[in-house]
Amino acid sequence: MTSILVAGGAGYIGSHITCLLLQMGYQPVIFDNLSTGHIESVPEGVKIVVGDVRDTALVTSTLLDNKIEAVVHLCASSIVSESVSDPLKYFDNNVCGAISLLKAMSAASVSKLVFSSTAAVYGEPTRVPIHESDQKLPINPYGASKLMIEQIIRSTNINCVAFRYFNVAGAGFNVGEMHDCETHLIPCIIKNTLNQKPAFIFGTDYNTADGTCVRDYVHVVDLAVAHELGLQRLLKGQTGFEVYNLGTKNGMSVKEIVSEIQKLINVEVVLKERRPGDPAVLIANADKAENELHWKAERGAAEIVKDAVKFHVDQESALRQKKQ
Numbered sequence: 001m002t003s004i005l006v007a008g009g010a011g012y013i014g015s016h017i018t019c020l021l022l023q024m025g026y027q028p029v030i031f032d033n034l035s036t037g038h039i040e041s042v043p044e045g046v047k048i049v050v051g052d053v054r055d056t057a058l059v060t061s062t063l064l065d066n067k068i069e070a071v072v073h074l075c076a077s078s079i080v081s082e083s084v085s086d087p088l089k090y091f092d093n094n095v096c097g098a099i100s101l102l103k104a105m106s107a108a109s110v111s112k113l114v115f116s117s118t119a120a121v122y123g124e125p126t127r128v129p130i131h132e133s134d135q136k137l138p139i140n141p142y143g144a145s146k147l148m149i150e151q152i153i154r155s156t157n158i159n160c161v162a163f164r165y166f167n168v169a170g171a172g173f174n175v176g177e178m179h180d181c182e183t184h185l186i187p188c189i190i191k192n193t194l195n196q197k198p199a200f201i202f203g204t205d206y207n208t209a210d211g212t213c214v215r216d217y218v219h220v221v222d223l224a225v226a227h228e229l230g231l232q233r234l235l236k237g238q239t240g241f242e243v244y245n246l247g248t249k250n251g252m253s254v255k256e257i258v259s260e261i262q263k264l265i266n267v268e269v270v271l272k273e274r275r276p277g278d279p280a281v282l283i284a285n286a287d288k289a290e291n292e293l294h295w296k297a298e299r300g301a302a303e304i305v306k307d308a309v310k311f312h313v314d315q316e317s318a319l320r321q322k323k324q
């Protein structure tokens with residue numbers, strides 16, 4: 001069995017990737033400090049090493065002890081607003097974390113890496129849909145930290161497939177999004193509604209068809225599939241650094257997403273001022289992933305919303321039962 005280290009495997013995206021790898025016959029091993037990840041998201045039978053990715057010695061011994069052939073790197077701080085208020089945390093955790101991982105991979109002679117990057121590397125887009133080669137001028141430390149890591153990996157001899165995620169949402173494999181500090185549209189609206197609180201729409205005066213921001217929402221299970229395809233390429237011997245946008249090539253406005261959720265639960269909406277730093281429209285051109293990896297997002301907004309609502313309803317009822 002091929003052993004894969006999933007660094008950050010107890011988090012939202014990492015736990016979906018781990019479940020998919022397990023289902024496909026790989027042997028995933030998780031490395032996670034559980035700062036934002038959850039031990040309950042680790043599937044039965046999967047080994048977890050609890051530690052900080054900046055602990056190079058621990059990462060090195062984990063790679064060697066488990067005969068790891070490739071790494072999926074997802075450990076990162078990822079709240080944009082926090083990155084603005086505490087930039088050094090982001091550069092330390094994200095950039096120093098990646099450097100430590102690269103040192104460990106070199107020490108353990110592991111040369112294959114799938115890296116989790118972000119559409120935030122582009123900043124304000126110069127055109128939409130956004131192509132991988134378009135201008136990259138991040139407007140917050142989170143995006144800057146991810147772009148720096150891409151540049152660092154490029155200058156090493158690690159073979160890497162990097163993915164720039166657009167708006168990841170949805171749930172699968174009985175795991176889902178469980179952030180203590182939730183800022184993303186779909187979980188915020190669902191969680192607020194389930195807790196009898198209103199949901200907020202930030203900004204209705206954007207230059208878009210209905211005045212609200214447009215984003216490219218990609219189902220987390222589709223995203224996990226892309227990571228496995230990236231791993232396959234590396235395990236078959238692909239060398240160098242390749243980067244791919246992961247999105248659906250379709251934009252949905254905030255109001256359209258709210259309407260999708262309203263088909264399932266009764267959302268009360270409050271209109272608010274714009275949230276600082278939100279570009280009006282972000283849509284991926286994902287032709288490169290389609291042409292080279294034969295990847296295409298299979299699940300649309302209705303399925304994303306349905307799976308997210310189901311996950312949060314189940315979570316809430318489990319929480320209520322626990323309290324009783």
Ligand code: UDP
Nearest residue numbers: 183184185188200201202213215254275278
């Ligand atoms: N948004 C909103 N209400 C919320 C959370 C987000 O209206 O409770 C908006 C946000 O202003 C942005 C869009 O939804 O226009 C997507 O935001 P999210 O944080 O999900 O992703 P981002 O594109 O910022 O990474």
